[in-house]
Amino acid sequence: MxxxxxxxxxxxxxxxxxxxxxxxxxxxxxxxxxxxxxxxxxxxxxxxxxxxxxxxxxxxxxxxxxxxxxxxxxxxxxxxxxxxxxxxxxxxxxxxxxxxxxxxxxxxxxxxxxxxxxxxxxxxxxxxxxxxxxxxxxxxxEEIAFQKQARIPTCVEVPSTIKTGLFSDEEFFLLTKQLENITAALSAHSATKAGVHYGENEFVYSPNEVPDLFLLDPAMHLLPLDEKKRRKCQEASEAYQRGSYGKAAEIFSSVIDSCLPNMLNAALISNRAACYLRVENYKLSLRDAIRSYEMDNEYILGVCRALRSLICCGRVAEARQTIEKFRRNKYGYNFEREITDISLYEKYGAFLEGNEHSTALMHLNELLERVPCATFEVLKVQLLAIEEGNEVALTHVNNTLRIYTDFPELLYWRAQLCFVESASMAELEAVIPFCGVTGSTDSTGRLRQVLQRVQYCVDLCREMESLVSKSEWMCLIELCSKSVKILFIGDRLRAGILAKRARGFYEIKHYYECMDDIDAAIRNITSGNVRAELLLLKALSEEKLLRWSDAIRSAELAMREHRTIETVEAWKRLCDRKREYEWRKQQKQRFHLGYQDGEEGEEGNDSKDGSAPERNGFPRTHVSGSGENERRKRHTRGPDHHVVTQLYAQLSLPTGASAERVKKSYRALAMRWHPDKWCSASDQQRKEAEEKFKILKAAYEELICIVGG
Structure with missing residues (x-):
């Protein structure tokens, strides 16, 4: 009713x-x-x-x-x-x-x-x-329907507690439309199977199919974006094709930041991860790759990009866990390539830990062929420095920087190796431009530290040159003695400092100390003329000690290194003085034979040892001193077997290893415990590393003298 x-x-x-x-x-x-x-x-x-x-x-x-x-x-x-x-x-x-x-x-x-x-x-x-x-x-x-139609809002209003729980036809239609848009945005990539859609054809990964990690996923164009955002996505794709990966990442970021989370899909996020992979920013690439496969746990392309980022960062344990998580996928992709890469990296780490550097380098080269990566190139640089020396490692760094022009770790190693290989003030000044990189990464901080040390060494060389020009030999010897104890100074620069100190010892007539410094310096000097100068200085010191045979041999070596008029004249003079000395010795033996046997025997023994001075005006105190006694002890009795075994153990080597293995082991351990590697650690860790490095350096210097490297 x-x-x-x-x-x-x-x-x-x-x-x-x-x-x-x-x-x-x-x-x-x-x-x-x-x-x-x-x-x-x-x-x-x-x-x-x-x-x-x-x-x-x-x-x-x-x-x-x-x-x-x-x-x-x-x-x-x-x-x-x-x-x-x-x-x-x-x-x-x-x-x-x-x-x-x-x-x-x-x-x-x-x-x-x-x-x-x-x-x-x-x-x-x-x-x-x-x-x-x-x-x-x-x-x-009809009147009620007309009034409701006039009050239809642009978007469905959330009914309040006062309103009825039922929807009108218009409200239900608008709500359904919005739900369809959200569903399309969230599941747009699902039609692409593994996330890649090529034109009208779907691409499904087979168990042996390898996804292209550096190919952009066109499924990002399925998003319900406005015209402006679509143009930006197209612009980012074009920049990526041109090789402007950093610019492409910035454009993708502007699109992603301007969209609500429910309006994004895994393809767009993963494409930005591909840009970060290209610029070797593995941290950001890993972040986006994880976000992409969290949006769709069947998005295999995002999983593969995350695995590549983890492997390049050396986090192989996490990579294995990720593979186990996604091993059972509906596309049947078995991650065979990624598992092989992880195994190669694990082999490299195991052999490196066992000081088998050549085998570790072999596995690393194989891994680099499969996974070209700047971080692996850095590891190769370190192994080359151990196996083949700093010069070979520096050459590899310069070649690699042609590909990865702005990778911070490679820039640091270029500056560090140039600094270590510098032997003069001019070479040190040439390193300064390599340290002028701005940024906030750990490598940039170490670059600034290298710059500070280079400038310190340049000032040190200038001060030494000033003392040499003023002939202040005692001050020069004192300054050089302090400088050779600095840990961050390279072997070549330390050899140059020892050469200057040897010159000071020669000028104050401490010939044994002079020869010791020359022997230590000449092992790390490659320049022919510098080696010739040091060998000539050693010949002159041996001449003062009347060690004619050693002096002539040193002069001959100097002529082989760099034949100059000065070297030839010194060699001729030494040969003449040797003949003169032998003739005078025969004359003494002829006239004093019979009644001065004891005195002649003592003089003959001294001459044979090379310690009896000729009457040339030099006081005996400068000729036979503590340096002579130590040198005699070193040549008369061999080293203690227990001490030698301990030195080998400190360098992680078996007793009796060759000089070449001693050098390689020292380089590897020095690279691990060098204070530069611990600059970002705690104070306690830095002190422990510094003490460890000092022990290694002392053991190496003592052992290399014993084995004759």
């Missing part, structure tokens, strides 16, 4: 309801009296009260007429109540409609709700009434 509004259908009801006047008046009167009197109980109460009223009060005509009229009206109301009673939804008599009292509604509305209305109306009137009600209902629904 419909509730009819009296204001909207007043005219229609008045035309359609053709009730008689008495019926209408009777209904209104009955309703009014019923509202006043209530239920039937009130009527019976009045019937009981009236006899009592007449019993207590005397009879009077006027009072009787009034009471009779009142009783008559009550009877009429009683009869009317039987006519209208039960016609309302709430039950007996005058009840309630929808929980409210009936007096709150107009009479015409109440009549419209009367189920027995058809008893008072003709059939034609009932049909007209029903048609009017249906027409009003249709117009009302």
């Amino acid at each position: 419909y509730i009819v509004e009296i204001n909207g259908l007043r005219g229609q009801i008045e035309r359609d309801l053709m009730m008689s006047h008495w019926a209408t008046c009777h209904s209104f009167f009955s309703l009014s009296v019923s509202n006043l009197c209530g239920r039937r109980g009130c009527l019976f109460f009045l019937c009981l009260v009236l006899p009592i009223f007449f019993f207590f009060f005397p009879f009077d005509h006027g009072r009787f007429i009034v009471c009779f009229s009142f009783f008559f009206l009550i009877m009429i109301a009683f009869v009317g109540s039987f006519c209208v009673r039960g016609s309302f939804p709430c039950g007996e008599g005058l009840c309630q409609m929808n929980g409210e009292d009936v007096r709150n509604y107009p009479a015409r509305v109440l009549l419209a709700h009367d189920d027995r209305l058809v008893q008072f109306l003709d059939a034609s009137i009932c049909q007209d009434w029903n048609a009017a009600v249906e027409e009003w209902q249709m117009k009302k629904q």
